Amino acid sequence: MTETASAIVVRGLTKVYGSGETEVAALRGIDVTFRRGEFTAIMGPSGSGKSTLMHCAAGLDRPTTGRLLLDGTDLATLSDDALTELRRDRIGFVFQAFNLLPTLTALENITLPLDLAGRRADPRLLDRLVGTLKLDDRLGHRPGQLSGGQQQRVACARALITGPAVVFADEPTGALDSGSSAELLRFLRTSVDELGQTIVMVTHDTAAADYADRVLLLSDGVLAGDRSAVR
Template sequence: MPTTTAAARATALSKIYGSGDTQVTALDAVDVDIEAGRFTAIMGPSGSGKSTLMHCLAGLDSISAGQVWIGETEVSGLSDKALTQLRRDSVGFVFQAFNLIPTLTALENITLPLDIAGRKPDQQWLDTVIDTVGLRDRLTHRPSELSGGQQQRVACARALASRPTIVFADEPTGNLDSRSGAEVLGFLRRSVDEFGQTIVMVTHDPGAASYADRVLFLADGRIVDEMADPSADRVLERMKAFEQARG
């Protein structure tokens, strides 16, 4: 069983696509613990398996071998219905493509997971989320009336509004300018420090990774290194070293 300090955990996690000559091993017997109340960044070159790892840990993708837990629940053993409920109640997501509902306002998109679950939002927390990502004057706008950066901030607010056990973010600042990106990353950092939120973020940006407590480095489907208390410069140096080694 996983320890109580792990918000998510994987043992011998493998993910294989295709078969025969077209078989690709995206994850190769990965062991990882995601500590609760911490901000973890996942980095690696294109094709390293970082997004696949996040999707498997979040229960969005099936696994080929091994085990995955969210909290004390083994994800790989759940029915589709139970897995859907676990993701709805315990997991927040921020996708690169926003995944907003075009007919809903910004506020309705933010509260959608809570509405589906039949839960009322914690108004004080919701106000904190909205004000921190700077959306107070955009709440009645639909996605088509928002810039890409504003849509991404709606997506971040939606992921955090229900205060889930763990938030998975795939390049959450990829479509933001540097100032807006820093605001969102600062809020993710605050949500960990002040509210005990657990964040797992896939990023290629050393500056974004520097907001994390810990960076995991993937290459060829395996965790090959990790860094505590990262800085942008140290992360960039480590990434360059990996690229030179692969080259």
């Protein structure tokens, strides 16, 4: 696979916490490539390293050793400020906690990453996201006036509004009921199929993983499986 076809390239990735008797190896030499325009689910038991892998790949945590390229950029070469800028401009995040600002409207929460970067939203992309996520009549509402599912849809729109190279989703359906979960996962699937988005999702839910193109299985910090999902 060429680098141009790869959104993320991980080579020899290790992550060690603590030292001496308290040392814990969360990742033990991971080699994996995430392809552009693909929906990948990362699964594994608690403590398997799945969230650590995502946090390193997203530039939220620095690995102990190894090389990590995101959209062609070697994260190890970036200063903290440059890494912050990369996360803002080229990465989208969706977490179990919606992380919306309570004093801002839904629209203001969606466009916040662009506002912080001094950029204006692409009106066509904004309209498409709002329409697809069925938020047209909720844009003036603050988070406290929205259901959990609506708040997570706002968080999804915020993650996609910058046109990121990759969207990372960490247990995005964990706080949602089954109906809202299915709705959110269908949208993530649509963003891959129709917008060409690259998504990496950590989940413990096999039903959620069924929406992905590919499932990575982690166990004790190593890659234990890599298979195409059946959808």
